[in-house]
Amino acid sequence: MIIVLKPTDNTTIAELKNHFEGTHDIFVHHNRVAVQGITRDDLNDVELAAADEIIEDVPAAVQGSRQFHPEDTVIRTAHSVIGGDHFTLMAGPCSVESLEHVTKMAAVAKASGATILRGGAFKPRTSPYSFQGLGEDGLKYLRQAADKYGMDVLTEVMDDEHVKMVAKYTDIFQIGARNMQNFSLLKAVGKTNIPVMLKRGMSATIDDVLNATEYIAAGGNHNIMIAERGIRTFDNKYTRNTMDVSIVPVMQKLTHYPVIIDPSHAAGHTEFVTPLALAGTAAGASGLVVEIHDDPKHAFSDGPQALKPNEYADMAEKALAIRELLTGMKTEQAEAGR
Template sequence: MIIILKSGTPVEEITRISQELSDTWKVTVEKSVGTHKVVLGLIGDTTSIDKLQVQEFSPWIEQVLRVQQPFKRVSREFRHGEASEVVVPTPNGDVYFGEHHPIVVVAGPCSVENEAMIVETAKRVKAAGAKFLRGGAYKPRTSPYAFQGYGESALDLLAAAREATGLGIVTELMDAADLSAVARTADIIQIGARNMHNFSLLKKVGAQDKPVLLKRGMSATIDEWLMAAEYILASGNPNVILCERGIRTFDGKYARNTLDLSVLPVLRSLTHLPIMIDPSHGTGRSEYVPSMAMAAIAAGTDALMIEVHPNPAKALSDGPQSLTPDKFDRLVQEMSIIGKVVDRWSTPTFNSINDSRILFTPELSK
């Protein structure tokens, strides 16, 4: 249940209403401050609460509504239809994720392999316009014999790359035992597709304050994905970014996964959380990444995660879906065209119409 207060409601009245609601019905009351309204969310068993009784608590109450979705805090209704934003401090300044901000680009290799490789890649993706470096220290792999990542030593290499570039760091957490080590390095903690249903891990990252990037499970429905996000918010951490990375469908012959771009308008109607698209895992083929990245921008994504490796043929993991730095440079230029059209691009890479024509010349895009 949510209670929408009238514009200008005094702070002391908000406090009084919250306390009386909590005392009367033994519920938790959470305050959400929007641009024009203050919304109080009642968390707990609200089935027996009469909306008319709540309305009588104060003349400052404008409207009382029941949240129909099973995910309460994640629901867009919880913020009275307004989008939320996730603000991530980085050495280069605060970066904002949200539908009213420029698109954020996250780029880097699947795995951290050595210091020279990760630092050089970080410098290249930053020069192209990325705000965050992604790189795996701990890697969940289908085969127990595949490269699993270098663990904590790789976190030190990510820290060195941040020191050299000022980029924020996104890296995956697989085990709660590694949370403190990952949190010391990461500016955003990634929960991968395989752990989306690891509810004990979701509670752990929800109990700390670093932003969380929650990837959609390989066969997860949208409701299951949003309920996983609800675990994090219910544990106290409101800073969650949802990442669509492709789902498993019946046809895996031509692409690694099926990148579900339809989640963008669907999630916009259901949740206030920012949305990221990962076209690299979503397709598994580097040649498909540019078109899917640009399509995601046109469809309304808030962020993109793109794999970049200096030598994909020799990558220890996910080489076939990784772009070279040169191809990433060109992709960012192409993305800026679409980004400017939808008014979501902060620093255009080029300025003339002639440049945009050149970039889309078939001979140069091969």
């Protein structure tokens, strides 16, 4: 059970912390306090009267729960606003191949509305003999390309030992699907103030994802977004993974974190990327992260799922049109309800 107390002042919050410290978990958001692992019998009449909400069905994520934090988390970086009423495009090559190439792709991404340049400098590959990335040189190239076009950097951090180094170059940490439950890594990025994109694991349930966000939030970092990149089901003959579009409204009900759709890893094939991107947008996602390449056949990694520049431009135009339509409908509904 969780007891969420009525909004209170800092002095009272300090008293509550002292009262429950050592016996129950205490969570503070603005001027609201939640006490976890408590029962009605633990509270006297005065304390029960101070309860604004008593949550019998304890959510998987407490700090990430919309019950405790009803307003949307909005993440602000140098060039982007993610979450709330905002829609954010993120694009770039799967792997950073060279300074020249990633700079070229940054120009393509920016031209169609992306404010975040994605790219991998450290690549977790299924085969140990596949291209593993350029390492720190790749991070430097990515940073230079993003800075040239006034964009933010999104790149994957592979383990807790790399957090400090990657932090020098990135604006957003990406935690890949294979690392979603790498708890030492989650704790490490949780101790930073750099936003984190947490990708859903290939076999992860909704609660698994929410619990993973708690490891980050427990360290003090609440700038978290959740990315759906497809899950493994019984059929991967035609697509690489199965994109779970339902995660968008479900997560929006359960948590305040932005939900991002990665149609590239879900589809695995270029021809399906745009339809999946549009489906995620229509479901209400806060943004898209897609892979692009001007010569997919010769890409160092994941060429079959990369959009060519013209394909990316078409996808972005359609996604933005859908988002604009949804925003207009939402505005009309709000005005009609006045």
